[in-house]
Amino acid sequence: xxxxxxxxxxxxxxxxxxxxxxxxxxxxxxxxxxxxxxxxxxxxxxxxxxxxxxxxxxxxxxxxxxxxxxxxxxxxxxxxxxxxxxxxxxxxxxxxxxxxxxxxxxxxxxxxx
Amino acid sequence: xxxxxxxxxxxxxxxxxxxxxxxxxxxxxxxxxxxxxxxxxxxxxxxxxxxxxxxxxxxxxxxxxxxxxxxxxxxxxxxxxxxxxxxxxxxxxxxxxxxxxxxxxxxxxxxx
Numbered sequence: 001x002x003x004x005x006x007x008x009x010x011x012x013x014x015x016x017x018x019x020x021x022x023x024x025x026x027x028x029x030x031x032x033x034x035x036x037x038x039x040x041x042x043x044x045x046x047x048x049x050x051x052x053x054x055x056x057x058x059x060x061x062x063x064x065x066x067x068x069x070x071x072x073x074x075x076x077x078x079x080x081x082x083x084x085x086x087x088x089x090x091x092x093x094x095x096x097x098x099x100x101x102x103x104x105x106x107x108x109x110x111x112x113x
Numbered sequence: 114x115x116x117x118x119x120x121x122x123x124x125x126x127x128x129x130x131x132x133x134x135x136x137x138x139x140x141x142x143x144x145x146x147x148x149x150x151x152x153x154x155x156x157x158x159x160x161x162x163x164x165x166x167x168x169x170x171x172x173x174x175x176x177x178x179x180x181x182x183x184x185x186x187x188x189x190x191x192x193x194x195x196x197x198x199x200x201x202x203x204x205x206x207x208x209x210x211x212x213x214x215x216x217x218x219x220x221x222x223x224x225x
Contacts, residue, residue, distance in 0.1 A: 004156070031211060033211070033213075040122075040217055041217060042115075042117075042119075042202060042215035042216055042217040042218055043157070043202065043215040044215070045211075045212055045213065048211045048212075050211055056211070058211075058212060059212070059214075090156050090157070092156075097209055097210060097211045101147060101159035101162065102159065102213060103158075103159070104149075104156030104157045104158065105156050106154075106155060106156050107154075107155075107156050
């Protein structure tokens with residue numbers, strides 16, 4: 001059981017470039033999430049997918065898009081990267097919404113110059 | 114606007130001592146309060162969680178105390194060990210909701 005996996009681990013982009021962060025889980029979870037973690041800000045929810053085929057905005061969705069490819073995979077796309085998107089991005093999954101524990105991946109450290 | 118306020122930002126405790134981290138919230142609709150532990154370079158991991166129908170929950174050396182009327186909850190780490198050195202996040206959410214609101218984190222250092 002790998003749990004939640006994320007690729008890549010590190011990425012450097014130039015302003016205006018695009019990229020997709022990949023996430024997969026092997027726990028047969030229904031819900032998946034994308035967070036960003038910034039110093040002094042904690043973790044903030046970008047987008048989530050309550051179940052396969054659905055996606056919804058979280059606290060900070062601007063500048064991002066997501067795709068729930070299937071039950072296992074949930075990707076995050078930056079169409080035109082900006083320096084303000086420099087952050088550590090975490091994918092998480094949970095069996096269901098709300099009161100069950102969320103399991104986090106190891107994170108992707110993204111720098112936009 | 115921070116939905117969950119966490120303090121202190123950093124904490125240094127001697128080995129064997131008690132570490133206490135506090136969180137406060139305003140939204141009375143919150144009814145699930147987890148704590149996460151994060152080591153450097155790793156993702157957060159669920160440590161312990163509580164619902165407001167109980168005032169305390171204990172798992173090993175970790176205890177959550179919950180004060181519904183004050184809208185506050187805290188994490189106590191008894192007999193703190195150097196291996197407990199990590200960043201701790203409190204969080205809150207409403208029943209059935211996907212949004213988990215995190216505090217800003219407390220960096221705990223336990224010195225031998």
